[in-house]
Amino acid sequence: MTAPDPVLLSVAGVSRRFGGVYALRDVDVDVTRGETHGVIGPNGAGKSTLFSLIGGHLRASSGTIAYDGARIDRAAPHRRARSGIAMVFQGARLFRGMTALENVMVGAHAATRAGALSAVLRLPRHSRDERRILAWSREALARVGLADWAGRPAEALPLGQQRALQVARALCGQPRLLLLDEPASGLRAAERAALAELIAELRTGGLTMMLVEHDVAFVTGLADRITVLDLGRVIAQDVPRAIRADQRVIDAYLGADGHE
Ligand SMILES: Nc1ncnc2c1ncn2[C@@H]1O[C@H](COP(=O)(O)OP(=O)(O)OP(=O)(O)O)[C@@H](O)[C@H]1O
Numbered sequence: 001m002t003a004p005d006p007v008l009l010s011v012a013g014v015s016r017r018f019g020g021v022y023a024l025r026d027v028d029v030d031v032t033r034g035e036t037h038g039v040i041g042p043n044g045a046g047k048s049t050l051f052s053l054i055g056g057h058l059r060a061s062s063g064t065i066a067y068d069g070a071r072i073d074r075a076a077p078h079r080r081a082r083s084g085i086a087m088v089f090q091g092a093r094l095f096r097g098m099t100a101l102e103n104v105m106v107g108a109h110a111a112t113r114a115g116a117l118s119a120v121l122r123l124p125r126h127s128r129d130e131r132r133i134l135a136w137s138r139e140a141l142a143r144v145g146l147a148d149w150a151g152r153p154a155e156a157l158p159l160g161q162q163r164a165l166q167v168a169r170a171l172c173g174q175p176r177l178l179l180l181d182e183p184a185s186g187l188r189a190a191e192r193a194a195l196a197e198l199i200a201e202l203r204t205g206g207l208t209m210m211l212v213e214h215d216v217a218f219v220t221g222l223a224d225r226i227t228v229l230d231l232g233r234v235i236a237q238d239v240p241r242a243i244r245a246d247q248r249v250i251d252a253y254l255g256a257d258g259h260e
Pocket residue numbers: 018021022023041042043044045046047048049050
């Protein structure tokens with residue numbers, strides 16, 4: 001028997017143009033199973049574009065994206081989601097007027113055939129599906145440390161817990177690849193630390209993740225490897241310690257003293 005390919009996601013030679021401007025140019029990124037892969041770069045470097053290409057919300061102008069050994073670059077976003085790619089979008093909203101648990105259940109419905117709309121409308125559903133979704137959702141809430149918040153209105157949660165709730169929503173589809181787009185933005189130091197702990201726990205549990213962040217210290221503390229983008233190109237790809245010492249990265253991004 002052959003061992004499974006260690007690479008879960010392979011972005012190869014990917015470019016994306018908007019008009020005459022390259023948002024990404026000839027980008028290669030491999031994410032191995034179980035890895036936490038950081039993506040950093042200054043404003044406009046192409047980080048969000050890369051995520052949108054992986055999630056299927058944008059199409060590449062050229063290049064290929066493979067996931068679990070198969071090309072996905074022509075697949076619609078919902079197909080990618082069902083194959084196990086989950087995203088926490090930058091600035092994603094929660095459903096107001098719903099509890100934390102209901103918010104997660106809507107996410108679970110979106111990841112199953114039951115459909116998010118029937119969840120929102122509370123239409124009659126197969127009770128077996130329903131029980132399974134309830135169990136997954138409770139499990140996802142517990143996994144992010146929000147079990148005690150299940151019955152509270154989502155909008156009443158502090159910002160740090162709202163971010164954790166978004167992670168729970170992504171987790172309840174039982175993804176194999178979780179993409180996090182600037183999950184720490186706007187959080188205070190203590191909330192950031194709690195989120196970092198949550199991501200570290202998910203990593204220990206074997207989940208493969210891609211983490212886009214402006215906060216370089218946040219990424220270097222969590223990632224196994226980091227890809228640095230600048231003006232749409234990969235300028236470095238290495239372990240965090242090497243990234244911090246890389247002269248091209250310091251020049252482009254980190255500043256002379258090695259900090260952002
Ligand atoms: N829909 C679009 N139409 C035209 N240009 C775009 C579009 N989306 C992105 N761009 C351009 O592509 C480049 C990369 O943008 P992108 O948002 O991916 O960068 P980023 O690294 O995520 O930046 P930030 O850190 O500010 O979010 C930028 O020059 C941006 O102006």
